[in-house]
Amino acid sequence: MKQLGILTGDDLHSLELAQNKINCARQSLRPDAVPAYAPVGAKTEFFKEAIFAYADALYLQDSFWQDLAKQYCVSDKDMGKLWVDFNAGMLFLLD
Numbered sequence: 370m371k372q373l374g375i376l377t378g379d380d381l382h383s384l385e386l387a388q389n390k391i392n393c394a395r396q397s398l399r400p401d402a403v404p405a406y407a408p409v410g411a412k413t414e415f416f417k418e419a420i421f422a423y424a425d426a427l428y429l430q431d432s433f434w435q436d437l438a439k440q441y442c443v444s445d446k447d448m449g450k451l452w453v454d455f456n457a458g459m460l461f462l463l464d
Contacts (some may be wrong), residue, residue, distance in 0.1 A: 373441045373460045381458055383433055385436075390426035394419060 391408035438448045450463045
């Protein structure tokens, strides 16, 4: 494991925000997220919006990782090896 740098509070907040948005969107995509008695049109609209929210959150997270990779000169193939220690606020590249 190689330490790449110390992240700013804004960086940590951005990653936490993206992950929270993903978690919330996933909860909205559960089949029981809408009551069974809700009109079909309302259910359809709800899940359509939930899918868009999930896609937006994934994009936000991916964009964050891509920005970090560029900033720390990490190749695309190694982007999946980036890891953040939130307690220490440090960015690592795993072996």
